[in-house]
Amino acid sequence: MRALSPSINLTLILAPTFSLASALALSGCIGDDKGTASDSAASASTSEGSSTTGMTGMTEMTSGSEGTTEGTTEGTTEGTTEGTTGSTTETTSGGTTSGGTTSEGTTSGELCTPEEGVSFHFQLLPKVGDFQDFEVDYLCTVVAVTPGKEGGVALEMSCSDGDELVAPNPILEVKAEPVTELVAFSKGMELRLVYGEVHPWWAERWVRIEALGSGQLLLAGVSGSSLSPNAKTDVFAPFSVDFVDGVCAPLEGECGPLERLMMSFNGEGGEWGLVDDSFDVIAGDPGLSTWIEEATALTGMSDCRDIPERFFALGMVFDGQE
Numbered sequence: 001m002r003a004l005s006p007s008i009n010l011t012l013i014l015a016p017t018f019s020l021a022s023a024l025a026l027s028g029c030i031g032d033d034k035g036t037a038s039d040s041a042a043s044a045s046t047s048e049g050s051s052t053t054g055m056t057g058m059t060e061m062t063s064g065s066e067g068t069t070e071g072t073t074e075g076t077t078e079g080t081t082e083g084t085t086g087s088t089t090e091t092t093s094g095g096t097t098s099g100g101t102t103s104e105g106t107t108s109g110e111l112c113t114p115e116e117g118v119s120f121h122f123q124l125l126p127k128v129g130d131f132q133d134f135e136v137d138y139l140c141t142v143v144a145v146t147p148g149k150e151g152g153v154a155l156e157m158s159c160s161d162g163d164e165l166v167a168p169n170p171i172l173e174v175k176a177e178p179v180t181e182l183v184a185f186s187k188g189m190e191l192r193l194v195y196g197e198v199h200p201w202w203a204e205r206w207v208r209i210e211a212l213g214s215g216q217l218l219l220a221g222v223s224g225s226s227l228s229p230n231a232k233t234d235v236f237a238p239f240s241v242d243f244v245d246g247v248c249a250p251l252e253g254e255c256g257p258l259e260r261l262m263m264s265f266n267g268e269g270g271e272w273g274l275v276d277d278s279f280d281v282i283a284g285d286p287g288l289s290t291w292i293e294e295a296t297a298l299t300g301m302s303d304c305r306d307i308p309e310r311f312f313a314l315g316m317v318f319d320g321q322e
Helices: none
Strands: 019-022 059-062 076-081 084-093 096-101 119-125 134-147 153-161 171-177 190-198 204-211 217-224 240-244 251-253 256-260 262-267 270-275 278-282 288-298 310-318
Touching (some): 119 204, 119 217, 119 288, 119 310, 153 190, 171 217, 171 310
Antiparallel strands (some): 076 084, 084 096, 084 240, 119 171, 134 153, 153 171, 190 204, 217 310, 256 288, 262 270, 278 288, 288 310
């Protein structure tokens, strides 16, 4: 667990090698949605006919080079100011650029550690339909927590939508690495479930489960081009979640230069930072297991069409880990 100061002196979990995903659905580079063109290991969907079989809705991309490039990268200006030679960079947090200084080598990727092979996939079953946009907001009671059909864990709930009982019972399948068994969920627990999907040229999903009454965050996840794909649900509350760029040097991807982003989680207990493809337990003991499967951004002109500038695939689960 890494607690960080509000001054964004974040503890980093970074990596020099890069297994990236990018939304190349119907793009100029790949020409097919991942849901029909890729059998990615990141896939956790089990229903046929869906617009995606992968939970991130993205096609895996790998860097054109391995390792890191030492030295100052693009966006870092070296020079002499009032007789002092140094290196400066501008860091973007949540899309807002603010000037700042970074120690020599920070943006070259020197601080990156080996990637962790992290994944976090989620899907609500039964699926609604191909390329159908929807959002549900149900009041639920846990029926059972059982192993998923293709690994992972399945959370079955009895839910109501207003005065109407939802049939059949909704099942949220979660498959993560490192694994989670959703140990905080037990039969009879009362929950609020918010789940939605939109389908531009790729699939975007979001989920939030909180304890009914207290509003305590129990599970949250996003897979898409925004941390709030519907622009209204505060998926990760009470945490304020943002991205920070300028941490790792850009790497060449299939559609142009790509950069791994750091995700910043700010809450009452402090601030924590995790970079693309990393895992940690944050915010307390026990805390919330936090997976950053993907947090990437294009840094230049894209050679592909119909792909987002940024893509995020991350999840949080309250499961009693320390």
